[in-house]
Amino acid sequence: MAASAATLVTGRARAAQPIKIGVLTDLAGPYADDSGKGSVVMAKLAIEDFRKMNAGLDVELISADFSDKPDVAANLAAQWYDREGVDLIIDVPVSSAALAVANVAKQKDKVAIFNAGSSALTGAHCTPNTAHWAFDTYGLASTTGRAVVEAGGKTWFFIQANYAFGASLVEDASSVIEASGGKVLGTVKYPFPETSDYASFLLQAQSSGAEVIGFASAGADSSNLIKQSSEFGLANGKVKLAALLCFIPQIHALGLQASKGLLVSEAFYWDLNDGTRALAERYAPQVGGAKPCTIQAGCYSGVLHYLKAAAALGVDNAKKSGAAVVAKMKEMPTDDLAFGKGRLREDGRKIHDMYLFEVKAPEESKKPWDYYRYLKTVSGEKAFRPLAAGKCPIVKA
Template sequence: MTRILPGIFAAALALSASAVQAEDKPPLKIGGILDMSSLYADITGPGSETAAKMAAEDFGGEVLGRKIQVLAADHLNKADLSANIARDMLDNQGVEMIYDVAASATALAAGEIAKARNKIIMFNGPGSIRLTNEACGPYTVHYVFDTYGQANVTGLAAVKSGLDTWFFLTADYAFGQDLEKDTSAVVTKTGGKVLGGVRHPLNTSDFSSFLLQAQASKAKVIGLANAGGDTVNAIKQAAEFGITKGGQKVSPLLAFVTDIDSIGLETAQGLLLAEAFYWDLNDDTRAFSKRFTERMKRPPTSAQAGVYSSVTHYLKAVKAAGTTDAAAVIKVMKETPINDFFAKGGKIREDGRMIHDMYLFEVKKPSESKGRWDDYKLLATVPGSEAFQSLEQSRCPLVKK
């Protein structure tokens, strides 16, 4: 008996040592750079952080024996601050992957930092097509929507229905400029005309002078190349000015369900908009949205749903690759189709664009809605291959022509 005890003791020591070793493994950190307090906070912000945490929890809370730790920071819609946060996360905090980034100027800034350090960055909230064109990188993924897809789905439908003259109200930064440019191209290619446009400062409260110029243009459509609080304020003030009653159509080129809720169906009814996701689309979207709503007291936006999907896809790739090395992980991510509540048959291309279906919705009349958040009627499902820019058109240096 005394001869057996040392063997048992040694085995116990070995088990104890392996347990300690597992506990000593550093956490796998993923970092969100978000708008937590300004005009895009409802679109991304705390909801994106919650979605990332839900993805980590549903994955089991750890991968490769490492606890998954979700970080988040507020970039205050400042590109230089976004770059500094990205630098600190990657250089000092041990972050392996950055998610969301919330706005285009801030995303372009953070993207350059991640690119220089060969780290994966996944964009969910920003829309600029530059992220998969000139600013693309080998570890950059643009997951939810972009200005080309939004323009292609909304602009094309509008012109085909006879809304063929346009005037643009454009947020004066990368996203707004790209959205106007891409929508203008769709309008003119489809036989419509652009009668003019005006640039407005980001996060402005008074659209009166810009709307008067749009009204004077007599354009059938006033295209809003902006997002978040700017879109909400522009639509509300257009209604106050009687612009929509006067026969002109206001078209938000990027709007989220949170925006429509803020505006109200009385004012927003009839708006055409393109979305990558809607909470009430099918049983899968409803099941996820129910869980999200229990935490956030409202359904997810497409950006927030995209955060959950993209973080899950990343964690699956880490597990499959057996490492957090960016080159090995991104290879698995690009080889593996995405099939979940957000996308069916989704695929990340060589330029970093995640290809998935897009949807054209019309905002319901108050009489058609069954209650709060029941806002959209599905008009069309547009395959990703038709919605997004083709590889032949890409200006990404990584794309082999």
């Protein structure tokens, strides 16, 4: 499978070998809008910004499509690490593939930074060579659950994809909802991937009398649930709809008429502050005017922090041991345009604030991609799973 390569940062005092970064992503599949070319562009922007801090460190970037398959991802990772001298692999927005690459990174003593969903990456499957960056299922579910309950949405009913990922979303959200004083009235599971008709499940959720209906789903399922909810008139002001995993490209594809009033949690929104707007302004011309989403912002933030740590450690030492670079990343606070100030926790979980947004109605949107109304901030320390609860084997008791 071909990979594209370009040397992006050069300086007068060249290192003997460049730091080499590989964006392993979905360039043509169902996650291409959330990651794909946008993730590559954001990695390039991070390298440009790092150059302003350290013009003497060479950085080379390559990218490839792993076809959303764990075996393809693991094979590409091994090839990159062994034959092409890649020091960092970033993105891998599919959990099963990220878990496969994590094993390879540990075996080769290289670095991998993930923008996939599964919180197992900082739990039972954590390693000293990996970091989990933009979000995880626990952070999204707990942010939505906590913030909505605190805003008055006390009773919930879930429509859940009937597989492990959907179950994890419901479990994580339910624990936070109940701890915050809310109540889960019930859950209905739809067969995955056998159905795209959610009428009976939506009617069951509506008849529960819950104040909030939560969608524990992803990708096309989430989009179809949101669209059919609008067609059935569920978002009528009396009931709130909350998507536990939904990024702004999906809202763009659905349109505001279908998604207005939807509650979503994100770690990043392009119009959140001056820093995010400046980043989006540089990004948009390279992707046909689109705005970056949380996963793509994770590539910017992760690459930038990795390069800061590699420079602090020294290029030779950084190339010698990926675990040493990750350890240095954990020592240094994170700070960038995408997520602001934060830290990389002992288990590899990137800690930063999470936000609850409501999707605007069409008449409220004043410019392209002006889709979210800010509702609430949940601090990273509260949003993500407590360190002890993850039972990461590299964390000392």
